[in-house]
Amino acid sequence: ERNKHNALLDFKLFRSKPYAGAAASNFLLNAVAGTLIVANTYAQVGRGFTAFQSGMLSLGYLVAVLAMIRVGEKILQRVGARKPMQWGASITTAGIAMMGLTFLPDLTYTVVVFVGFCLFGFGLGIYATPSTDTSVSNAPSDKVGQAAGVYKMASSLGGAFGVAISAAVYGAFAESTNLAAAATAGILVNVAFGLLAILAIVTLIPKGIGRMEDEMEETEMAVSESYNQ
Numbered sequence: 001e002r003n004k005h006n007a008l009l010d011f012k013l014f015r016s017k018p019y020a021g022a023a024a025s026n027f028l029l030n031a032v033a034g035t036l037i038v039a040n041t042y043a044q045v046g047r048g049f050t051a052f053q054s055g056m057l058s059l060g061y062l063v064a065v066l067a068m069i070r071v072g073e074k075i076l077q078r079v080g081a082r083k084p085m086q087w088g089a090s091i092t093t094a095g096i097a098m099m100g101l102t103f104l105p106d107l108t109y110t111v112v113v114f115v116g117f118c119l120f121g122f123g124l125g126i127y128a129t130p131s132t133d134t135s136v137s138n139a140p141s142d143k144v145g146q147a148a149g150v151y152k153m154a155s156s157l158g159g160a161f162g163v164a165i166s167a168a169v170y171g172a173f174a175e176s177t178n179l180a181a182a183a184t185a186g187i188l189v190n191v192a193f194g195l196l197a198i199l200a201i202v203t204l205i206p207k208g209i210g211r212m213e214d215e216m217e218e219t220e221m222a223v224s225e226s227y228n229q
Contacts, residue, residue: 013139013147021204022085022135023154028197029089029127030158031190032096034166035120036061038186039099039113041170046179047106057110060118068125081130082205088127089201093194095119100187102180134205165189 002011014020036058043054075084098116101109132151139147170186 009150010143010146013143013150016138017204018081018134018138018206019147021200022081022131022138023151024200024204025085025089025127025197026131026135026151027154027158028193028200029092029124030155031162031165031193032092032120033159034162034164034193035096035099035187035190037163038166038170038183038190039117042102042179042183042186043113046102046183047109057114058117060114061121064118064121065125065128068122069128072126072129075126076130076133080208081134082201082207084126084130085134085201085205086198088123088125088130089194089197090123091119091126092123093191093198095121095123096187096190096194100184100191102183162190162193 014023040054040058043049043057044051049057072084072088075087095116095118098119099113101112104112135151136144136148166186166189169189170182173182173185
């Protein structure tokens with residue numbers, strides 16, 4: 001791609017640390033989608049849930065995501081993108097880790113998994129808007145479309161890789177050990193994805209980026225310079 005005049009993917013986009021951090025963490029946090037496969041499969045095969053019951057178990061995930069999208073936007077405006085991205089990834093990872101407690105008895109495990117799914121969605125909802133804003137606002141003005149496309153592609157690729165790897169680990173362990181241990185192993189893969197996402201945010205996203213106050217100051221400076229000229 002680097003040798004092509006009209007490259008499909010311009011790798012220069014990743015020279016921007018905020019953009020690289022948003023894209024990388026987006027890839028990794030979408031990779032935790034494997035949690036849905038492992039947790040729901042174990043609930044049905046290992047705990048005897050019906051498909052409807054396992055679906056209801058993960059319902060809190062959807063509700064929490066939808067409820068927290070606007071909250072993430074408000075936090076972005078007040079404190080910038082880095083903190084809500086970090087908080088969201090941390091909460092999501094904690095929720096996933098709870099689902100790996102397969103040694104718990106049936107009723108306790110059911111409650112823990114339901115809460116875990118709620119935290120899973122809660123964290124992703126907080127993370128989503130600040131991450132998207134960071135990726136688009138830190139791309140060159142003539143590359144915004146391509147930057148948005150690559151960012152979205154990271155979501156799809158992350159989900160595909162996460163589901164494949166988690167399912168492969170779960171299947172491999174299920175053949176050689178009990179289903180509870182297999183589910184824990186599959187969940188730990190997703191915990192690792194979450195921890196790597198947090199690391200990408202901490203190391204690549206600058207503090208204070210995306211704050212409304214900073215953007216207003218930049219706008220005022222631009223207007224002032226234009227007036228002086």
